[in-house]
Amino acid sequence: MDLGAFAQCVSSTLCVVSQLTSALITGLILFLVASGLSLVFGVMGILNFAHGSLYMLGAYLSFSLLRLNFGVATVAAALGVAVIGLLLERVFIRHVYRAPLLYQLLLTYAFILVLDDVAKLIWGYDFVSMGVPDAFRRPPIFIGRAPVPAYYMFIIVVGVVVAVGLWLLLTRTRFGRIIRAAADNPTMVAALGVNVAAVSAGVFVLGSFLAGLGGVLAAPVRSIFPGMGFSILVESFIVVVIGGLGSVAGAFVGALLIGFVRAFGSVAFPALEEGLVFMLMAAVLLTRPRGVLGVGKEL
Amino acid sequence: MALLDVRGLSKAFGAFQAVHHVSFAVEAGEFSALIGPNGAGKTTLFNLLTGHVPKTAGRVIFDGADITHRSPHDVVHLGIGRAFQRANVFPAMTVLDNVHAAVVAHERAHRDPLRAARRDAAGRARALEVLEWVHLEGAAELPAGSLSHGDQKLLDIALALALRPKLLLLDEPTAGMHPEERRATMALVKRLWRDLGMTVVFVEHDMDIVFTVADTIRVLHHGELVAEGPPAAISTNQLVIEAYLGEGVL
Amino acid sequence: MTHSTALRSIVRRTEVTWGLVAAAVAAVLPLIYPSTFLLNVGPQILVMGVFAMSLNLMLGYTGMVSFGHAAYFGMGAYTLGILMQKTAVGLAASLVLAVAGAALLALVIGFFCVRLGTIYFSMLTLAFAQIVYTVVIRATPLTGGDQGLIGGIPVPPVRLGPWTVALRSPLAFYELTLSLTVAAFLLAKVLVDSRWGLLLRAVRDNGDRVEFLGASARGLRLSAFVAAGGFAGLAGALMALYVGGAYPDFVYWTKSAEPIFMVLIGGMHTLLGPLVGAAVLVGLTAVITQYTSLWGLVLGAILVAFTLFLKVGLLDFGAERWRSRAAAAPGNPPVGGVARAREAK
Numbered sequence: 065m066d067l068g069a070f071a072q073c074v075s076s077t078l079c080v081v082s083q084l085t086s087a088l089i090t091g092l093i094l095f096l097v098a099s100g101l102s103l104v105f106g107v108m109g110i111l112n113f114a115h116g117s118l119y120m121l122g123a124y125l126s127f128s129l130l131r132l133n134f135g136v137a138t139v140a141a142a143l144g145v146a147v148i149g150l151l152l153e154r155v156f157i158r159h160v161y162r163a164p165l166l167y168q169l170l171l172t173y174a175f176i177l178v179l180d181d182v183a184k185l186i187w188g189y190d191f192v193s194m195g196v197p198d199a200f201r202r203p204p205i206f207i208g209r210a211p212v213p214a215y216y217m218f219i220i221v222v223g224v225v226v227a228v229g230l231w232l233l234l235t236r237t238r239f240g241r242i243i244r245a246a247a248d249n250p251t252m253v254a255a256l257g258v259n260v261a262a263v264s265a266g267v268f269v270l271g272s273f274l275a276g277l278g279g280v281l282a283a284p285v286r287s288i289f290p291g292m293g294f295s296i297l298v299e300s301f302i303v304v305v306i307g308g309l310g311s312v313a314g315a316f317v318g319a320l321l322i323g324f325v326r327a328f329g330s331v332a333f334p335a336l337e338e339g340l341v342f343m344l345m346a347a348v349l350l351t352r353p354r355g356v357l358g359v360g361k362e363l
Numbered sequence: 364m365a366l367l368d369v370r371g372l373s374k375a376f377g378a379f380q381a382v383h384h385v386s387f388a389v390e391a392g393e394f395s396a397l398i399g400p401n402g403a404g405k406t407t408l409f410n411l412l413t414g415h416v417p418k419t420a421g422r423v424i425f426d427g428a429d430i431t432h433r434s435p436h437d438v439v440h441l442g443i444g445r446a447f448q449r450a451n452v453f454p455a456m457t458v459l460d461n462v463h464a465a466v467v468a469h470e471r472a473h474r475d476p477l478r479a480a481r482r483d484a485a486g487r488a489r490a491l492e493v494l495e496w497v498h499l500e501g502a503a504e505l506p507a508g509s510l511s512h513g514d515q516k517l518l519d520i521a522l523a524l525a526l527r528p529k530l531l532l533l534d535e536p537t538a539g540m541h542p543e544e545r546r547a548t549m550a551l552v553k554r555l556w557r558d559l560g561m562t563v564v565f566v567e568h569d570m571d572i573v574f575t576v577a578d579t580i581r582v583l584h585h586g587e588l589v590a591e592g593p594p595a596a597i598s599t600n601q602l603v604i605e606a607y608l609g610e611g612v613l
Numbered sequence: 614m615t616h617s618t619a620l621r622s623i624v625r626r627t628e629v630t631w632g633l634v635a636a637a638v639a640a641v642l643p644l645i646y647p648s649t650f651l652l653n654v655g656p657q658i659l660v661m662g663v664f665a666m667s668l669n670l671m672l673g674y675t676g677m678v679s680f681g682h683a684a685y686f687g688m689g690a691y692t693l694g695i696l697m698q699k700t701a702v703g704l705a706a707s708l709v710l711a712v713a714g715a716a717l718l719a720l721v722i723g724f725f726c727v728r729l730g731t732i733y734f735s736m737l738t739l740a741f742a743q744i745v746y747t748v749v750i751r752a753t754p755l756t757g758g759d760q761g762l763i764g765g766i767p768v769p770p771v772r773l774g775p776w777t778v779a780l781r782s783p784l785a786f787y788e789l790t791l792s793l794t795v796a797a798f799l800l801a802k803v804l805v806d807s808r809w810g811l812l813l814r815a816v817r818d819n820g821d822r823v824e825f826l827g828a829s830a831r832g833l834r835l836s837a838f839v840a841a842g843g844f845a846g847l848a849g850a851l852m853a854l855y856v857g858g859a860y861p862d863f864v865y866w867t868k869s870a871e872p873i874f875m876v877l878i879g880g881m882h883t884l885l886g887p888l889v890g891a892a893v894l895v896g897l898t899a900v901i902t903q904y905t906s907l908w909g910l911v912l913g914a915i916l917v918a919f920t921l922f923l924k925v926g927l928l929d930f931g932a933e934r935w936r937s938r939a940a941a942a943p944g945n946p947p948v949g950g951v952a953r954a955r956e957a958k
Contacts, residue, residue, distance in 0.1 A: 160921070163920070163924060167877065169873070170873075170877050171921070173916070174913040174916035174920065175917075177916070178917070181908075181910035184907065298743075302736075302740075305732075305736045309732070338747045342744050343744060345740040346744065349733055349737045415825075434829070435824040435825055436825075436829050439825060451822050452822065453818035453819050455817075460814075463811060464812055464814075464815040467812060469826065472808045473811070473812040475808065476804050476808075476810070476836075478807055479803070480807055480808045480810065
């Protein structure tokens with residue numbers, strides 16, 4: 065434990081702003097990925113191991129499309145991942161909705177193996193680095209005397225806008241109401257005459273789009289490599305558990321919590337960096353097994 | 364002294380009083396019914412007696428021992444067996460293994476992990492004997508999940524019987540059966556009660572059955588005990604009639 | 614699920630026989646066909662097989678899905694590695710201590726985990742395993758940190774009566790691993806067929822009902838957790854011997870995923886199933902990597918086909934086939950209890 069370093073950081077605007085920005089971008093990117101995972105789990109009961117691979121594909125696609133134009137790359141890559149998600153759902157995953165949970169895990173784990181190798185085939189075995197897009201090569205924005213890179217601000221703004229948009233989608237639209245009803249009681253929705261196949265596909269597309277968008281946003285600030293989906297997958301699971309299974313609001317709280325724990329925890333407890341989020345998850349599970357908001361599903 | 368002495372038992376789920384200050388005494392050898400409209404708190408009362416749900420207030424004395432705060436598995440060893448409203452068995456295991464598991468748990472024989480269950484001749488013979496009591500010996504090698512609903516209910520009762528209970532709590536033993544089956548099952552239960560010298564408290568919705576077979580009837584309404592006595596007294600009790608008229612059952 | 618009963622009774626009688634026959638073939642095979650590939654891959658299959666079998670004590674027999682089983686595998690590996698590298702403790706004693714250490718760790722972690730059910734249990738086991746992982750990579754003086762226990766594990770020759778066996782020889786190590794695997798299989802078989810094992814299956818089917826039979830479901834879950842941890846410790850210790858070290862990825866969560874998939878592929882209603890699953894997964898990976906570095910693509914495609922078309926583990930599928938053939942023989946339908954009670958009236 066290094067409380068001295070922590071105290072020193074908290075007393076300096078520079079350090080606080082930099083850790084705060086880092087917490088927000090980590091948390092918001094994680095939220096994008098984890099909310100998709102949580103939606104897919106909540107509505108369809110599928111724990112999609114390949115969700116992290118969709119994030120990876122988002123990053124790679126954005127890397128390849130960047131030569132066209134940043135805006136085009138961002139939108140096209142996220143939509144491309146949504147289409148890949150749709151294909152996975154329609155061709156494979158819909159056949160295992162009734163299978164035991166573990167067989168669903170095995171299938172989606174197989175996707176990880178395949179997609180990682182596809183990435184190796186197309187983009188090579190090594191790390192690729194994309195760098196900040198030209199549009200954001202400009203002076204940082206100053207908060208007090210602390211500089212925040214323009215691209216970081218962009219991630220934060222997009223993350224918040226998508227979170228609000230998702231919230232509006234789920235609460236204010238018919239599609240959203242159906243999704244929430246399906247998460248509460250899937251058989252009921254079928255009985256109401258809703259086209260369940262269309263809802264499943266729609267949720268999968270939405271979840272994949274969110275994962276892809278997470279990858280797109282992360283691409284310029286993270287190294288891109290086959291297997292990069294693994295660690296964000298585990299963190300997304302943690303977010304879903306902390307936030308409550310199937311709860312998007314919980315995912316938002318959980319993801320930001322993890323962002324803050326990582327950013328400030330690594331200053332205070334450098335020796336425990338890798339274990340901190342897992343300690344957080346263990347603490348939540350042992351005290352509030354339904355998630356911090358207490359709205360998670362019973363399994 | 365009564366076999367089971369319930370004093371001022373209460374259970375609240377948040378603001379909802381599921382069981383409110385219930386007191387009664389079950390005499391040894393009793394064959395009694397617990398009735399009441401849906402949501403009266405009958406199953407909750409059973410859950411409280413067997414230690415499955417923590418009590419908000421009150422005490423439970425069984426066979427001279429205070430069991431208010433004992434765990435479900437302790438309560439079983441003191442002699443309270445229980446069968447459930449929805450058949451509660453081990454579906455993937457054979458019928459014989461189901462009852463054998465009950466015998467093993469009762470004898471705490473699972474603490475010897477080195478001797479083969481198949482070689483436990485005494486335990487398996489005992490399990491088979493219990494199956495004969497409920498006429499399920501012919502199904503011994505079938506998976507419990509493949510039995511009919513009614514037979515699963517009997518197996519559930521057999522699991523309780525394997526524990527040599529002094530007091531047997533049956534939560535709607537005939538739920539989901541045809542009227543004909545109900546009568547047969549209840550007659551079987553009454554015969555077992557007589558042959559095995561147990562005390563039985565059962566929950567039942569079929570009033571014809573209740574008033575025919577029960578020696579004592581207790582009525583729960585909105586979590587409170589509103590009447591207690593022999594069938595003749597209960598059928599003319601004004602409070603009971605009101606409780607049921609409100610629900611349009613009787 | 615209801616099929617598993619009849620299936621299990623067929624398997625019960627034949628599983629030991631099949632296991633011993635397979636072990637005998639495996640023991641003789643390298644003597645008549647001394648292939649480097651076999652001596653290389655064989656011990657890996659056996660070690661991962663024991664690991665997957667240990668997980669199945671929880672997964673298939675008690676209905677608990679652990680996502681953090683690597684913690685006990687790693688504990689076994691590091692215990693043996695540290696003892697043999699840094700102390701004068703002998704091989705046999707190190708193996709015993711590795712198993713004991715893993716079981717003890719499982720007792721401590723399991724104590725908390727068995728309070729939760731379903732996916733919450735799984736996630737808590739994962740959390741604890743990752744905490745163990747953090748400890749392993751941070752306790753550098755003891756564990757070697759990121760690098761792991763490098764520098765090899767000195768394995769002294771073992772005296773067997775008049776012979777002295779150098780375990781450094783691949784053949785000797787193969788046979789040692791095989792005998793320990795057989796021993797572990799037989800012990801596990803005794804355990805799952807015992808009255809304790811009977812109650813574990815009862816917990817798997819319906820834990821709440823077990824409480825009302827007078828046994829503690831939580832206690833039974835914990836005992837299964839500890840037993841599984843002990844066997845995983847043995848597998849880890851053997852793995853440390855095989856690779857001559859212990860490394861952080863032994864404890865990493867991907868190592869927890871492997872045995873789950875082995876159990877699913879081989880079948881969760883037997884002890885041999887996980888061993889078959891290990892043979893398939895490790896064997897396929899070894900074969901495929903000889904031809905292409907894109908083994909994930911090939912293996913992934915096979916797994917996708919497996920999940921979509923077979924949908925049950927290989928041994929479960931085989932036993933099911935066998936059972937349905939045996940069941941084709943006509944017999945009297947048993948008379949149910951309610952019907953009999955009506956007759957008796």
